[in-house]
Amino acid sequence: MPTSPSLTFLGAAGTVTGSRFLVESDASRVLVDAGLYQGPSALRRRNWAPSGLPVDDLDAVVVSHAHLDHCGYLPRLVREGYRGPILCTPETAELVAIVLRDSAHLQEEDARLANDAGFSKHRPALPLYDLADVESSLRLLSPVEHGQEVEVGADARAVLHPAGHILGSSTVELEVGGARVVLSGDLGRDRHPLLRPPDPPPSAGTIVVESTYGDRRHPDDAGDAMGSAIRRTVARGGSVLIPAFAVDRTELVLLELHRLVRDGRAPRVPVFVDSPMALATLEVYRAAIARGSGQLRPEARELAEAVEDLQVRGVRDAEGSMRLNNPGSPCIIVSASGMATGGRVIHHLAHQLPDRRNCVVLTGYQAVGTRGRQLLDGARQVKIHGRYVPVRAEIVDDPSFSVHADADELVAWVGSAATPPQAVYVVHGEATAAQALADRITDDLDVPAVVPRLGEHVLLG
Numbered sequence: 001m002p003t004s005p006s007l008t009f010l011g012a013a014g015t016v017t018g019s020r021f022l023v024e025s026d027a028s029r030v031l032v033d034a035g036l037y038q039g040p041s042a043l044r045r046r047n048w049a050p051s052g053l054p055v056d057d058l059d060a061v062v063v064s065h066a067h068l069d070h071c072g073y074l075p076r077l078v079r080e081g082y083r084g085p086i087l088c089t090p091e092t093a094e095l096v097a098i099v100l101r102d103s104a105h106l107q108e109e110d111a112r113l114a115n116d117a118g119f120s121k122h123r124p125a126l127p128l129y130d131l132a133d134v135e136s137s138l139r140l141l142s143p144v145e146h147g148q149e150v151e152v153g154a155d156a157r158a159v160l161h162p163a164g165h166i167l168g169s170s171t172v173e174l175e176v177g178g179a180r181v182v183l184s185g186d187l188g189r190d191r192h193p194l195l196r197p198p199d200p201p202p203s204a205g206t207i208v209v210e211s212t213y214g215d216r217r218h219p220d221d222a223g224d225a226m227g228s229a230i231r232r233t234v235a236r237g238g239s240v241l242i243p244a245f246a247v248d249r250t251e252l253v254l255l256e257l258h259r260l261v262r263d264g265r266a267p268r269v270p271v272f273v274d275s276p277m278a279l280a281t282l283e284v285y286r287a288a289i290a291r292g293s294g295q296l297r298p299e300a301r302e303l304a305e306a307v308e309d310l311q312v313r314g315v316r317d318a319e320g321s322m323r324l325n326n327p328g329s330p331c332i333i334v335s336a337s338g339m340a341t342g343g344r345v346i347h348h349l350a351h352q353l354p355d356r357r358n359c360v361v362l363t364g365y366q367a368v369g370t371r372g373r374q375l376l377d378g379a380r381q382v383k384i385h386g387r388y389v390p391v392r393a394e395i396v397d398d399p400s401f402s403v404h405a406d407a408d409e410l411v412a413w414v415g416s417a418a419t420p421p422q423a424v425y426v427v428h429g430e431a432t433a434a435q436a437l438a439d440r441i442t443d444d445l446d447v448p449a450v451v452p453r454l455g456e457h458v459l460l461g
Contacts, residue, residue: 003025005023005024005025005176005177005178006023006460007021007023007206007457007458007459007460008021008024008455008457009021009427009454009455010051010454010455011033011035011037011046011454012033012035012069012427013427013451013454013456014430014434015037015039015043015431016038016212016365016367016428016429016430017036017037017038017043017069017367017428018036018037018038018046019032019035019064019070019427019428020033020034020053021208021427022053023460025153025176026177028059028152028156029054029058029059030061030062030153030156031053031058031060031061032061032062032064032174033064033070033183033185034061034063034072034073034076034077035070035071035072036069036072036128037069038068038339038341038367039367039369039370040368040369043369047128053077053080055082058082058084059153060084060085060087060156060158061074061077061082061085061086062086062087062088062160063086063088064088064092064170064172064183064185065088065092065095065166065168065170066092066098066099066168066169067099067166067186068099070185070186071092071100074096074100074137075100075133075134075137076128076129077137078136079129082140083140085140085142085152086137086141087142087143087150087158087160088141088160089143089145089168089169090168091167091168091284092168092170094168095166095168097141098246098247098280098281098284099246099247099277100138102246102276102277102343103134104129104130104133104134106343107127107128107129107130108127108131110342111124111126113385144160145160146160146161146162146170146295147160147161148160155176156174156175156176156177157175158172158173159172159202160172161173161198161199161201162196162198162199162295163188163198163199164189164192164195164197164198165185165187165188165195165198166186166188166247166403167194167195167248167284167285167295167296169185169186169188170185171184171185171199171201172185176460177460179460179461180202180204180206181207181208182201182202182206182207182208182421184208184413185210186210186212186428187209187210187405187413189218189402189406190409192297192403193252193299193300194248194251194285194296194299194300194303195297195300196294196297198413200416200418201414201416203417203418204417204421205421205460206422206423206424206460207417207421207423207424208425208427209410209413209414209425209427209437209441210404210405211429211433211438212365212404213365213405213406213429213433214426214433214434214436214440215432215436215437216406216407216433217407218399218400218402218406224265225396225400226257226363227260227265227266229359229396230260230269230332231265231267232359233358233359234267236357237329237330237357238357238359239327239330239331239333240333240358240359240360241333241359241360241361242335242361243335243339243340243349243362243363244278244336244338246275246277246278246336247277247278248285248403249364249403250273250275250278250334250336251281251282252363252401252403253363254271254303254306254334255303255306256401257271257332258305258310261309262309267330269331270311270313271310271312271331271334272312272313272314272333272334273312273315273334273335274321274333274334274345275315275335275345277336277343278334278335278336279314279316282307285303286303286304286307289301289303289304321344322347325348333348335348338372339365339370339371339372340370340371340372341372349382353389353390353391353392353393354392354393355392355393356393356394358393358394359393359396360394360395361396362375362376362396362397362398363398364399364401364402364403368430371384375391376397407436407440410437411437411441411444414441415444421447422447423447423449423450423458423461424438424447425449425451425452426449426450427452435451437449
Protein backbone atom coordinates (compact mmCIF):
# COMPACT_ATOMS: atom_id res chain seq x y z
CA MET A 1 0.00 0.00 0.00
CA PRO A 2 1.47 3.42 -0.91
CA THR A 3 2.26 5.76 1.96
CA SER A 4 1.60 9.48 2.17
CA PRO A 5 4.37 11.95 1.29
CA SER A 6 6.28 12.98 4.39
CA LEU A 7 8.74 15.45 5.87
CA THR A 8 11.53 14.62 8.35
CA PHE A 9 13.35 17.31 10.35
CA LEU A 10 17.01 16.29 10.31
CA GLY A 11 18.41 19.63 11.45
CA ALA A 12 17.58 23.17 12.60
CA ALA A 13 14.90 21.76 14.92
CA GLY A 14 15.04 23.54 18.28
CA THR A 15 18.23 25.33 17.26
CA VAL A 16 19.28 27.99 14.77
CA THR A 17 21.79 26.09 12.62
CA GLY A 18 22.20 22.80 10.77
CA SER A 19 19.31 23.11 8.31
CA ARG A 20 18.39 19.73 6.76
CA PHE A 21 14.89 18.62 5.75
CA LEU A 22 14.02 15.36 3.99
CA VAL A 23 10.89 15.35 1.82
CA GLU A 24 9.91 11.98 0.38
CA SER A 25 7.24 9.83 -1.22
CA ASP A 26 7.24 6.22 -2.38
CA ALA A 27 8.93 7.34 -5.59
CA SER A 28 11.13 10.33 -4.65
CA ARG A 29 13.49 11.58 -1.95
CA VAL A 30 14.65 15.19 -1.87
CA LEU A 31 16.83 16.87 0.76
CA VAL A 32 16.31 20.61 1.27
CA ASP A 33 19.51 22.23 2.59
CA ALA A 34 22.59 20.50 3.95
CA GLY A 35 23.88 22.87 6.60
CA LEU A 36 26.51 22.75 9.30
CA TYR A 37 25.73 23.03 12.98
CA GLN A 38 27.43 26.00 14.64
CA GLY A 39 27.63 27.17 18.25
CA PRO A 40 28.14 24.98 21.33
CA SER A 41 30.39 21.94 21.04
CA ALA A 42 27.43 19.64 21.64
CA LEU A 43 25.86 20.96 18.44
CA ARG A 44 29.10 20.98 16.44
CA ARG A 45 29.67 17.31 17.30
CA ARG A 46 26.54 16.51 15.29
CA ASN A 47 28.48 17.47 12.16
CA TRP A 48 30.73 14.47 12.76
CA ALA A 49 27.97 11.92 13.31
CA PRO A 50 26.85 9.83 10.33
CA SER A 51 24.07 11.75 8.61
CA GLY A 52 21.68 8.81 8.60
CA LEU A 53 20.56 9.97 5.17
CA PRO A 54 19.89 7.43 2.42
CA VAL A 55 22.49 9.06 0.16
CA ASP A 56 22.24 6.32 -2.46
CA ASP A 57 18.48 6.86 -2.72
CA LEU A 58 18.43 10.67 -2.70
CA ASP A 59 17.14 12.03 -6.00
CA ALA A 60 18.28 15.60 -5.41
CA VAL A 61 19.47 18.16 -2.88
CA VAL A 62 18.02 21.66 -3.04
CA VAL A 63 20.00 24.49 -1.39
CA SER A 64 18.11 27.61 -0.33
CA HIS A 65 21.17 29.87 -0.06
CA ALA A 66 24.92 30.03 0.49
CA HIS A 67 25.27 30.56 4.24
CA LEU A 68 27.28 27.81 5.91
CA ASP A 69 24.45 26.61 8.14
CA HIS A 70 22.45 25.82 4.98
CA CYS A 71 25.14 24.53 2.58
CA GLY A 72 28.20 23.68 4.70
CA TYR A 73 27.41 19.96 5.08
CA LEU A 74 27.40 19.31 1.31
CA PRO A 75 31.03 18.10 1.13
CA ARG A 76 30.43 15.69 4.01
CA LEU A 77 27.34 14.38 2.22
CA VAL A 78 29.39 13.84 -0.92
CA ARG A 79 32.09 12.11 1.13
CA GLU A 80 29.34 9.72 2.31
CA GLY A 81 28.59 8.88 -1.31
CA TYR A 82 26.00 11.34 -2.63
CA ARG A 83 26.39 11.83 -6.39
CA GLY A 84 23.09 13.41 -7.47
CA PRO A 85 22.29 16.99 -8.52
CA ILE A 86 22.46 19.94 -6.13
CA LEU A 87 19.92 22.54 -7.21
CA CYS A 88 20.28 26.23 -6.40
CA THR A 89 20.19 29.60 -8.14
CA PRO A 90 23.19 30.69 -10.26
CA GLU A 91 24.15 33.32 -7.66
CA THR A 92 23.97 30.74 -4.88
CA ALA A 93 26.20 28.44 -6.92
CA GLU A 94 28.81 31.22 -7.21
CA LEU A 95 28.67 31.96 -3.52
CA VAL A 96 28.59 28.30 -2.42
CA ALA A 97 31.89 27.75 -4.23
CA ILE A 98 33.45 30.63 -2.29
CA VAL A 99 31.95 29.59 1.06
CA LEU A 100 32.79 25.89 0.86
CA ARG A 101 36.36 26.40 -0.30
CA ASP A 102 36.91 28.81 2.57
CA SER A 103 35.24 26.41 5.02
CA ALA A 104 37.54 23.55 3.98
CA HIS A 105 40.59 25.79 4.21
CA LEU A 106 39.64 26.96 7.71
CA GLN A 107 38.97 23.43 8.90
CA GLU A 108 42.30 22.21 7.56
CA GLU A 109 44.04 25.18 9.17
CA ASP A 110 42.26 24.70 12.51
CA ALA A 111 43.24 21.02 12.50
CA ARG A 112 46.86 21.97 11.83
CA LEU A 113 46.86 24.55 14.64
CA ALA A 114 45.23 22.07 17.02
CA ASN A 115 47.87 19.46 16.25
CA ASP A 116 50.75 21.95 16.55
CA ALA A 117 49.49 23.46 19.83
CA GLY A 118 48.04 20.27 21.27
CA PHE A 119 44.69 21.77 22.33
CA SER A 120 42.50 19.20 20.58
CA LYS A 121 41.05 16.18 22.39
CA HIS A 122 41.66 14.14 19.21
CA ARG A 123 45.03 12.73 18.10
CA PRO A 124 45.45 13.73 15.38
CA ALA A 125 42.86 16.44 14.87
CA LEU A 126 41.25 16.10 11.43
CA PRO A 127 39.14 18.47 9.31
CA LEU A 128 35.49 17.60 8.81
CA TYR A 129 36.20 17.63 5.08
CA ASP A 130 38.92 18.89 2.77
CA LEU A 131 39.25 20.82 -0.48
CA ALA A 132 38.97 17.64 -2.55
CA ASP A 133 35.55 16.95 -1.01
CA VAL A 134 34.51 20.52 -1.81
CA GLU A 135 35.56 20.27 -5.46
CA SER A 136 33.59 17.01 -5.77
CA SER A 137 30.55 18.82 -4.36
CA LEU A 138 30.86 21.80 -6.69
CA ARG A 139 30.78 19.52 -9.74
CA LEU A 140 27.27 18.48 -8.71
CA LEU A 141 25.84 22.03 -8.58
CA SER A 142 22.91 22.46 -10.99
CA PRO A 143 21.90 26.15 -11.20
CA VAL A 144 18.26 27.07 -11.94
CA GLU A 145 16.67 30.49 -12.14
CA HIS A 146 13.99 31.73 -9.78
CA GLY A 147 10.58 30.68 -11.05
CA GLN A 148 11.89 27.78 -13.16
CA GLU A 149 10.12 24.45 -12.54
CA VAL A 150 12.51 21.48 -12.32
CA GLU A 151 11.86 17.76 -11.98
CA VAL A 152 13.75 16.45 -8.95
CA GLY A 153 12.31 12.94 -8.72
CA ALA A 154 9.88 10.51 -10.31
CA ASP A 155 6.92 12.35 -8.81
CA ALA A 156 8.64 15.48 -7.54
CA ARG A 157 9.19 18.99 -8.87
CA ALA A 158 10.80 22.08 -7.36
CA VAL A 159 10.49 25.82 -7.92
CA LEU A 160 12.73 28.41 -6.25
CA HIS A 161 11.32 31.82 -5.31
CA PRO A 162 13.20 34.97 -4.17
CA ALA A 163 13.72 35.08 -0.39
CA GLY A 164 15.38 38.51 -0.14
CA HIS A 165 17.92 37.35 2.47
CA ILE A 166 21.21 37.34 0.54
CA LEU A 167 21.97 37.38 -3.17
CA GLY A 168 20.56 34.21 -4.74
CA SER A 169 18.57 33.19 -1.66
CA SER A 170 15.36 31.25 -2.20
CA THR A 171 12.29 29.83 -0.62
CA VAL A 172 11.77 26.29 -1.89
CA GLU A 173 8.46 25.06 -3.27
CA LEU A 174 8.31 21.27 -3.54
CA GLU A 175 5.52 19.12 -4.90
CA VAL A 176 6.15 15.48 -4.01
CA GLY A 177 3.66 12.67 -4.51
CA GLY A 178 0.85 15.18 -5.02
CA ALA A 179 1.53 17.08 -1.78
CA ARG A 180 3.00 20.59 -1.76
CA VAL A 181 5.33 22.03 0.88
CA VAL A 182 7.05 25.42 0.98
CA LEU A 183 10.26 25.85 2.98
CA SER A 184 11.22 29.44 3.72
CA GLY A 185 14.99 29.03 3.96
CA ASP A 186 16.08 32.28 5.60
CA LEU A 187 13.68 35.13 4.91
CA GLY A 188 14.91 38.63 4.28
CA ARG A 189 13.45 41.92 5.42
CA ASP A 190 11.20 44.27 3.53
CA ARG A 191 13.82 46.98 4.09
CA HIS A 192 17.01 45.17 3.06
CA PRO A 193 19.31 47.94 1.76
CA LEU A 194 20.31 45.98 -1.37
CA LEU A 195 17.75 43.27 -2.07
CA ARG A 196 14.08 43.36 -2.98
CA PRO A 197 11.63 41.86 -0.44
CA PRO A 198 10.85 38.13 -0.44
CA ASP A 199 8.01 36.85 -2.59
CA PRO A 200 4.86 35.69 -0.75
CA PRO A 201 4.73 31.92 -0.27
CA PRO A 202 2.89 29.90 -2.93
CA SER A 203 -0.24 28.11 -1.78
CA ALA A 204 0.73 24.86 -0.06
CA GLY A 205 -0.67 22.43 2.46
CA THR A 206 2.48 22.76 4.58
CA ILE A 207 4.81 25.69 5.25
CA VAL A 208 8.15 25.36 7.05
CA VAL A 209 9.28 28.76 8.33
CA GLU A 210 12.46 29.97 10.02
CA SER A 211 12.29 31.70 13.42
CA THR A 212 15.71 33.25 14.06
CA TYR A 213 13.97 36.41 15.27
CA GLY A 214 10.68 34.70 16.08
CA ASP A 215 10.32 36.41 19.46
CA ARG A 216 11.69 39.84 18.54
CA ARG A 217 10.88 42.93 16.55
CA HIS A 218 13.59 44.91 14.82
CA PRO A 219 13.81 48.55 15.94
CA ASP A 220 12.20 51.07 13.59
CA ASP A 221 15.09 53.48 14.06
CA ALA A 222 18.57 52.10 13.38
CA GLY A 223 20.08 54.75 15.66
CA ASP A 224 23.76 55.60 15.63
CA ALA A 225 25.34 52.67 17.46
CA MET A 226 28.13 52.12 14.94
CA GLY A 227 28.84 55.80 14.28
CA SER A 228 29.12 56.71 17.95
CA ALA A 229 31.27 53.64 18.64
CA ILE A 230 33.69 54.66 15.89
CA ARG A 231 33.87 58.24 17.13
CA ARG A 232 34.60 57.16 20.73
CA THR A 233 37.17 54.57 19.72
CA VAL A 234 39.13 56.77 17.35
CA ALA A 235 39.15 59.58 19.95
CA ARG A 236 40.90 57.31 22.46
CA GLY A 237 43.37 56.02 19.86
CA GLY A 238 41.88 52.59 19.39
CA SER A 239 40.73 50.51 16.44
CA VAL A 240 37.26 49.16 15.62
CA LEU A 241 36.91 45.47 14.82
CA ILE A 242 33.68 44.44 13.07
CA PRO A 243 33.06 40.68 12.87
CA ALA A 244 30.86 40.36 9.79
CA PHE A 245 29.55 37.46 7.74
CA ALA A 246 31.49 37.37 4.49
CA VAL A 247 28.32 36.93 2.45
CA ASP A 248 26.01 39.98 2.38
CA ARG A 249 26.86 41.40 5.82
CA THR A 250 30.22 42.80 4.72
CA GLU A 251 28.46 44.61 1.88
CA LEU A 252 25.94 46.16 4.26
CA VAL A 253 28.66 47.21 6.72
CA LEU A 254 30.63 48.94 3.95
CA LEU A 255 27.50 50.70 2.76
CA GLU A 256 26.77 51.98 6.27
CA LEU A 257 30.39 53.05 6.86
CA HIS A 258 30.23 55.04 3.62
CA ARG A 259 27.07 56.82 4.74
CA LEU A 260 28.48 57.55 8.20
CA VAL A 261 31.65 59.10 6.78
CA ARG A 262 29.78 60.95 4.03
CA ASP A 263 27.39 62.49 6.56
CA GLY A 264 30.15 63.44 9.02
CA ARG A 265 28.96 60.97 11.66
CA ALA A 266 32.22 59.01 11.67
CA PRO A 267 35.82 60.09 11.10
CA ARG A 268 37.63 58.99 7.96
CA VAL A 269 40.16 56.34 8.95
CA PRO A 270 41.60 53.41 6.97
CA VAL A 271 39.06 50.63 6.32
CA PHE A 272 40.35 47.09 5.85
CA VAL A 273 38.37 44.06 4.70
CA ASP A 274 40.40 41.16 6.03
CA SER A 275 38.70 38.15 4.50
CA PRO A 276 39.47 36.63 1.10
CA MET A 277 35.97 35.13 1.14
CA ALA A 278 34.36 38.50 1.79
CA LEU A 279 36.41 40.11 -0.97
CA ALA A 280 35.40 37.39 -3.44
CA THR A 281 31.77 37.77 -2.39
CA LEU A 282 31.97 41.53 -2.86
CA GLU A 283 32.93 40.94 -6.49
CA VAL A 284 29.90 38.66 -6.98
CA TYR A 285 27.64 41.42 -5.63
CA ARG A 286 29.31 44.08 -7.77
CA ALA A 287 28.89 41.91 -10.87
CA ALA A 288 25.18 41.42 -10.07
CA ILE A 289 24.80 45.19 -9.70
CA ALA A 290 26.61 45.79 -13.01
CA ARG A 291 24.32 43.41 -14.93
CA GLY A 292 21.18 44.84 -13.33
CA SER A 293 20.06 41.74 -11.42
CA GLY A 294 16.33 41.76 -10.76
CA GLN A 295 16.97 40.63 -7.18
CA LEU A 296 18.56 43.98 -6.34
CA ARG A 297 17.03 47.34 -5.54
CA PRO A 298 18.05 50.22 -7.87
CA GLU A 299 19.85 51.91 -4.97
CA ALA A 300 22.22 48.92 -4.69
CA ARG A 301 24.46 50.84 -7.10
CA GLU A 302 25.61 52.86 -4.07
CA LEU A 303 27.67 49.87 -2.93
CA ALA A 304 30.24 50.47 -5.69
CA GLU A 305 30.41 54.14 -4.68
CA ALA A 306 30.95 53.11 -1.04
CA VAL A 307 33.93 50.89 -1.88
CA GLU A 308 35.58 53.65 -3.90
CA ASP A 309 34.85 56.45 -1.42
CA LEU A 310 36.16 54.52 1.58
CA GLN A 311 39.23 53.42 -0.37
CA VAL A 312 38.65 49.96 1.04
CA ARG A 313 41.87 48.03 1.47
CA GLY A 314 41.43 44.33 0.82
CA VAL A 315 43.71 41.98 2.75
CA ARG A 316 44.20 38.63 1.04
CA ASP A 317 47.48 37.34 2.42
CA ALA A 318 48.17 35.97 5.89
CA GLU A 319 51.08 38.35 6.47
CA GLY A 320 48.89 41.41 5.87
CA SER A 321 46.29 39.98 8.21
CA MET A 322 48.85 39.46 10.96
CA ARG A 323 49.98 43.07 10.66
CA LEU A 324 46.42 44.14 11.47
CA ASN A 325 46.60 42.37 14.83
CA ASN A 326 48.49 45.45 16.02
CA PRO A 327 47.62 48.17 13.50
CA GLY A 328 49.47 50.95 15.35
CA SER A 329 46.95 53.69 14.59
CA PRO A 330 43.15 53.94 14.53
CA CYS A 331 41.46 51.98 11.76
CA ILE A 332 38.38 49.89 11.03
CA ILE A 333 38.79 46.17 10.37
CA VAL A 334 35.92 44.17 8.87
CA SER A 335 36.63 40.46 9.13
CA ALA A 336 34.79 37.13 9.10
CA SER A 337 33.17 35.29 10.73
CA GLY A 338 30.14 37.22 11.92
CA MET A 339 29.65 35.22 15.13
CA ALA A 340 33.41 34.91 15.75
CA THR A 341 33.32 31.14 15.35
CA GLY A 342 36.34 30.94 13.05
CA GLY A 343 38.41 32.72 10.46
CA ARG A 344 40.83 35.63 10.69
CA VAL A 345 38.66 37.62 13.08
CA ILE A 346 39.60 35.14 15.82
CA HIS A 347 43.26 36.19 15.67
CA HIS A 348 42.28 39.88 15.73
CA LEU A 349 40.08 39.31 18.78
CA ALA A 350 42.91 37.56 20.59
CA HIS A 351 45.16 40.59 20.09
CA GLN A 352 42.63 43.44 20.40
CA LEU A 353 40.21 42.38 23.13
CA PRO A 354 42.73 42.97 25.96
CA ASP A 355 43.18 46.66 24.99
CA ARG A 356 40.61 49.09 26.47
CA ARG A 357 41.14 51.55 23.64
CA ASN A 358 39.65 49.15 21.10
CA CYS A 359 36.04 48.37 20.26
CA VAL A 360 34.24 45.35 18.79
CA VAL A 361 30.97 46.06 16.98
CA LEU A 362 28.64 43.06 16.62
CA THR A 363 26.47 43.38 13.54
CA GLY A 364 23.92 40.58 13.59
CA TYR A 365 22.47 37.55 15.26
CA GLN A 366 24.83 35.79 17.67
CA ALA A 367 23.89 32.15 18.22
CA VAL A 368 24.06 30.60 21.67
CA GLY A 369 27.50 29.15 22.36
CA THR A 370 29.41 31.32 19.90
CA ARG A 371 32.12 33.77 20.92
CA GLY A 372 29.98 36.56 19.53
CA ARG A 373 27.17 35.60 21.90
CA GLN A 374 29.60 35.42 24.82
CA LEU A 375 30.80 38.94 24.06
CA LEU A 376 27.22 40.16 23.65
CA ASP A 377 26.33 38.65 27.03
CA GLY A 378 29.18 40.48 28.76
CA ALA A 379 31.83 37.77 29.08
CA ARG A 380 34.95 38.94 30.94
CA GLN A 381 37.11 36.47 29.04
CA VAL A 382 36.72 34.21 26.00
CA LYS A 383 38.60 31.09 24.99
CA ILE A 384 40.57 31.33 21.75
CA HIS A 385 42.82 28.53 20.48
CA GLY A 386 43.05 26.86 23.86
CA ARG A 387 43.76 30.01 25.91
CA TYR A 388 41.51 32.48 27.75
CA VAL A 389 41.74 36.07 26.55
CA PRO A 390 40.59 38.96 28.80
CA VAL A 391 37.82 41.17 27.40
CA ARG A 392 38.70 44.79 28.12
CA ALA A 393 37.73 46.33 24.78
CA GLU A 394 34.34 48.01 24.44
CA ILE A 395 31.65 45.70 23.03
CA VAL A 396 28.83 47.33 21.04
CA ASP A 397 25.76 45.62 19.61
CA ASP A 398 24.24 47.13 16.45
CA PRO A 399 21.08 45.15 15.64
CA SER A 400 20.24 47.28 12.61
CA PHE A 401 22.22 45.02 10.26
CA SER A 402 20.03 41.96 10.59
CA VAL A 403 18.75 40.64 7.26
CA HIS A 404 16.44 38.10 8.91
CA ALA A 405 12.74 38.90 9.00
CA ASP A 406 11.52 39.65 12.51
CA ALA A 407 8.47 38.16 14.21
CA ASP A 408 6.00 40.60 12.64
CA GLU A 409 7.46 40.06 9.18
CA LEU A 410 7.48 36.26 9.57
CA VAL A 411 3.82 36.16 10.60
CA ALA A 412 2.94 38.51 7.75
CA TRP A 413 4.81 36.32 5.26
CA VAL A 414 2.97 33.16 6.31
CA GLY A 415 -0.30 35.09 6.28
CA SER A 416 0.31 36.38 2.75
CA ALA A 417 -0.15 32.95 1.14
CA ALA A 418 -3.11 33.02 -1.24
CA THR A 419 -4.53 29.93 0.48
CA PRO A 420 -3.89 29.33 4.21
CA PRO A 421 -1.73 26.24 4.87
CA GLN A 422 -3.08 23.28 6.79
CA ALA A 423 0.00 23.24 9.02
CA VAL A 424 3.07 25.35 9.74
CA TYR A 425 6.31 23.97 11.17
CA VAL A 426 8.64 26.46 12.88
CA VAL A 427 12.36 25.75 12.60
CA HIS A 428 15.76 27.43 12.58
CA GLY A 429 15.41 29.26 15.88
CA GLU A 430 16.29 28.91 19.53
CA ALA A 431 13.58 27.10 21.46
CA THR A 432 11.98 30.21 22.97
CA ALA A 433 11.98 32.10 19.67
CA ALA A 434 10.53 29.19 17.74
CA GLN A 435 7.76 28.57 20.26
CA ALA A 436 6.88 32.27 20.44
CA LEU A 437 6.49 32.39 16.66
CA ALA A 438 4.45 29.19 16.59
CA ASP A 439 2.09 30.62 19.22
CA ARG A 440 1.69 33.86 17.26
CA ILE A 441 0.94 32.05 14.00
CA THR A 442 -1.67 29.92 15.77
CA ASP A 443 -3.25 32.92 17.52
CA ASP A 444 -3.05 35.51 14.75
CA LEU A 445 -3.66 33.35 11.68
CA ASP A 446 -5.71 30.51 13.19
CA VAL A 447 -3.36 27.99 11.58
CA PRO A 448 -1.89 25.04 13.51
CA ALA A 449 1.81 25.80 14.10
CA VAL A 450 4.26 23.39 15.72
CA VAL A 451 7.92 23.42 16.72
CA PRO A 452 9.11 19.99 15.55
CA ARG A 453 11.58 17.78 17.40
CA LEU A 454 14.88 16.77 15.82
CA GLY A 455 14.20 13.64 13.78
CA GLU A 456 10.43 14.08 13.89
CA HIS A 457 8.56 12.63 10.91
CA VAL A 458 5.27 14.16 9.77
CA LEU A 459 2.87 13.49 6.89
CA LEU A 460 2.21 16.09 4.25
CA GLY A 461 -1.39 16.93 3.38
